[in-house]
Amino acid sequence: xxxxxxxxxxxxxxxxxxxxxxxxxxxxxxxxxxxxxxQENRHHIIDLRAVAKVDAATVRTMIKINRNLSExxxxxxxxxxxxxALRYIKLTALERVFRVYPTHEAALAGVTSDGLGGAHGAxxxxxxxxREIE
Numbered sequence: 001x002x003x004x005x006x007x008x009x010x011x012x013x014x015x016x017x018x019x020x021x022x023x024x025x026x027x028x029x030x031x032x033x034x035x036x037x038x039q040e041n042r043h044h045i046i047d048l049r050a051v052a053k054v055d056a057a058t059v060r061t062m063i064k065i066n067r068n069l070s071e072x073x074x075x076x077x078x079x080x081x082x083x084x085a086l087r088y089i090k091l092t093a094l095e096r097v098f099r100v101y102p103t104h105e106a107a108l109a110g111v112t113s114d115g116l117g118g119a120h121g122a123x124x125x126x127x128x129x130x131r132e133i134e
Contacts, residue, residue: 011112012043012077014104018050026061033065042074045107054085059094066097079107 013036017029033044046062048054066076077099080086089095101107 011108012045012075013041014045014047014108016047016050019052021051021053021058021061023057026057030061030065030068034068037069037072037074042069042072043111044069044074044076045079045101045104045111046076047079047104047107048085049079049081054080054082054088059088059092062098063094075111077101077107077111079104 013033015029015032017025019025029046036044044065046065048058051058062076062078068074069076078089079101080089081102086100089098089100099107099110101110
């Protein structure tokens with residue numbers, strides 16, 4: 001992974017990891033999110049569209065980040081447009097844990113319309129979002 005770019009927005013922090021999402025890249029993303037959380041930026045969108053492969057290690061990292069953010073009242077949403085990755089998310093029932101969006105714009109609109117909340121404990125409408133982008 002090359003360094004993920006962080007987009008400073010008035011709403012959630014957007015992280016965009018690129019390339020191979022190896023252990024060093026996962027650690028760097030977790031550290032970056034922890035630093036933003038320490039600065040009171042608790043709502044995050046992780047754009048996984050440029051990650052070469054979304055696998056079990058990637059999902060474990062997302063779950064860990066979600067758990068850490070939930071503990072401080074934060075949220076996380078994912079941007080995924082890869083059909084294989086979406087299938088993996090559905091097979092593991094993680095569409096019930098994460099809000100998943102197909103584009104940056106959809107994620108910002110969805111998270112913002114929820115008052116920057118709700119990335120954990122997704123609703124029926126969230127599962128529909130996942131189906132719409134397959």
